[in-house]
Amino acid sequence: MPRSALERAEDSRYQQQLDRMLAAAAHCFNQKGFSGTSLKDVARRLGLTDAALYYYVRNKEELVYLCYVRAAEVGQEAMHRAVEDGTSGFDKVCRYLAYHVELMVGERGPFAIMSEIPALDDEHREDVLERSRKHSTAFEALIEEGIADGSIRQCDVRMTGNAIMGAINWIPKWYHGDPEVARNIVEEFPAILSAGLRPHPRN
Amino acid sequence: MPRSALERAEDSRYQQQLDRMLAAAAHCFNQKGFSGTSLKDVARRLGLTDAALYYYVRNKEELVYLCYVRAAEVGQEAMHRAVEDGTSGFDKVCRYLAYHVELMVGERGPFAIMSEIPALDDEHREDVLERSRKHSTAFEALIEEGIADGSIRQCDVRMTGNAIMGAINWIPKWYHGDPEVARNIVEEFPAILSAGLRPHPRN
DNA sequence: CAAAAATTTTAATTGCAATTAAAATTTGAG
């Protein structure tokens, strides 16, 4: 039977399998769509039986929820590192973008695109939405910081945040693991997304 | 019984109901997620019974498919108008963005976010993907035109296109019909998304 | 190496939303 949350936390075998499972699920959801992937599909990728998944999650809803939490966490991690490492507001934005896309296309992935948030249970949905809101707010704060320190031009902070986050969030829709493409994303995306933020050079 | 495609084309009652239905379905899919919306949900929005929907579509899969086609069509329409009206490459890009977001938040909407393309039947999926590819290609052509005529700076055309289209495609995730927000999108988005494209002024 | 705990499988069950068929109602044309 599954053990308590406390025991799980220190148990690396269980934790590792769960993590493999979430990556497998994310892969399936991105490739075949949410409604198109059955638990059997996810299990097959792990060399397991569908019933085995229930040792790790209560149900399919929780599987999706955990996928989304995992995706949210890497965004949070990227944000945190950017705030620590960055100098100006603009620099922090660039770093956040670089860190986040690196993680998105890195070995820890894939991460599920969050298309089924509204279908989650109440508490789970609220949790994911709150993480999402916090992330957006943190990103907007970077933009505001940049405006204040002159590294970013005047702009509608909310809309600018929505635009950039949308471009990021959409990546799993078209990036399917091709390493060539991954390199391209890492090299180009931060610059492309931050290019519009610089103040006009006065001349 | 449902009539032939030919008859339907000229029949406005049928056509109008189908269109209302697709808008209702798009609304539900965006609000409650795909797996979270049943045909009953869609029917309720129309004051109908779930079984009535089968007069208009063969099954739920076709309902989704038609939603996606509708969304693709407005993108195509915006692109077409932009190519007609625009002057430079940059101008065409700006116009396309303006036209498309206007349509997205306009009275014809809402339009479904295309999160379940992989779950479509083979022919339907191919059709939607082909429309999608054609649209991307057309957009990239605008960028290339801009680079050629000097209105857009050198950049990775593919990645730039992916970034901008991602920002656009993600809008239905956070825009839920608030007219205030709609105005903001229309006013800000084209400028925000095109700001990074201009060549550096030499000084 | 034996026993206990953890993990996975086998084999049902089940529950819900999609779908269908036939009947009822509404609409529109003449």
Added chain:
DNA sequence: CTCAAATTTTAATTGCAATTAAAATTTTTG
């Protein structure tokens, strides 16, 4: 007003994937 076609409803059915329980296997521990 009438009749035929179009549209919707009522009332089942059904099919599939999610879920469950118990048994089997594997891993860990002392």
